[in-house]
Amino acid sequence: MIHRRPRLVSGITVGVLIVLLFLLPALYVLMMAFESPSHFLTSPLTPGSPDVSNFSGAWNGADLGVELLNTILYSVVASALSTLLGLVIAFPIARRLLRGHSLLYTFCFLGLFLPFSVIPLFAESRVLDLYNNRIGYIILHVEPGLPLAVVLLTAAIASVPYELDEAAYMEGAGYLTHLWRVIVPLIRPALLIAFLYGMLGVWNDIIGPVVLLADPSLFPVTRGIYNFFGSNESQWTLLAAGIVIASLPVVILFAASQRQINRASIVGGVKG
């Protein structure tokens, strides 16, 4: 057990590093959000008596209520659609129901490497009347989640035994009934992961709302809070409160689905 001590030391070093680098910045922003501006000016590094006025200021100033609802609408609907479309593409591929199934899979797989080509999408949104409206914004955000959904769901469906298809066929279940009643319940974890990654994609997109939306009432919270930064320079405590409010929905969602995220990423690692 000669190597025991350096191991312990390096373990502690990594632990301290993670707390310093990952926990402290988040805690610091949380602390800032509860500070009064005057206290922050004099001693920015220490907490003062809690002051919640920043939150109401940010909530009203950045119109966060509407923007949070927009974000939830965009990410949930767009990601649900891309998960469903991913499912109806993945099933025939996984079950080899068509001749070119592996070619089709490659075709979808390549989509993982496509960048979000925002310039032609901007032009396309103008032509198809998808520019600066909610439905258009949702439609434009279905595709980015699609390739990953196809890849994840194909793998999941392939692990569901064929016998179940045959049993359902004997009972005379239709195609969609079969998908919905038999396949969907069995691949729920993969569906959830595809859905979460889709949502993350919509949530991460800051260029999209800048290019594809013009009307502030349509902004998702990411663009709202970004603009709020631009228009409230140096009001640091107010900005911190805005960040805390804007990140609340994802933090809740993240906490609720922590186990699934962990598991799916691990499957990805094993599959290579």
Next chain:
Amino acid sequence: MWACLLLGLAVYALFGIVPMIANVIMSFTDYTALPGASVDNVGFSNYTSMFTTQAPGFDQAFIATVVFVVAVTVGQNVIGLVFAHRLQGQSRAAAAGRVLVFMPIAFGVTIVGLIWILFFNPQQGPAASLFGAFGVHSAFFGADNWAMPLVIFVQIWQNAGFSTLVFIGGLRAINPSIYEAAEMDGITGWQRLRRITFPLLAPSVTVNVLLAVVGSFTTYNLIYVLTGGMYGTQTLGMLAFNAAFGSFEANLGYGAAVLVILFLMTLVVAIPLMMLLRYRERRLFG
């Protein structure tokens, strides 16, 4: 079945494939998206102007992209490997560590960017006090020699958790009996890491390196939030965006041409890299 399949593929084609083709076509035009403005075929002039002074910024963006991609890919994977090695266990501390390093991914690009802007704000930020204690004063994201390293740091910070989870998956897939056999042979510590763990991680290395390379080539969301491409952080993706939407002289054709070059660069790097990493896997696993 067919109706559903075709609906799915239609969406993929219309918003994934068509834009990519349209992007190539646009790169040969002087398209501005202004209503009423004519769209003319300008041949290769969008491409040739990259290498002349007509459209400045290309050389600088090219170098910035290479620096960004190399630094992020190396940094993210080294840190991911170290974290994964320490956080793979079943202990509560390890589980808490995994939650922490994954947290920035849930925050998303915008929140992550803004958190660090607050942290590095030159007036009252904690970083300013910290560096100030050593007599170092800087505008950080607004300083030429600081902006790029900080942008790289934040990009790694945001994505290290993903690399970590993939590596943890790889580590857990290694058969423990191999370690037992190695221990019998007296192989421990650094030797064990170098000779056994790292080679057996090859599939995870392939996934992580490729995702980091492709991801860092194509991303510009974070740079947009942090600096908008100023102070030497204008990568090719950012240049394309700024050329198309950043100024009053919107030049979507030039932006599209920059995106084409970026896409080709990604392919030229990613495909041989993928073949190399796959070759390495085959050689290691026989």
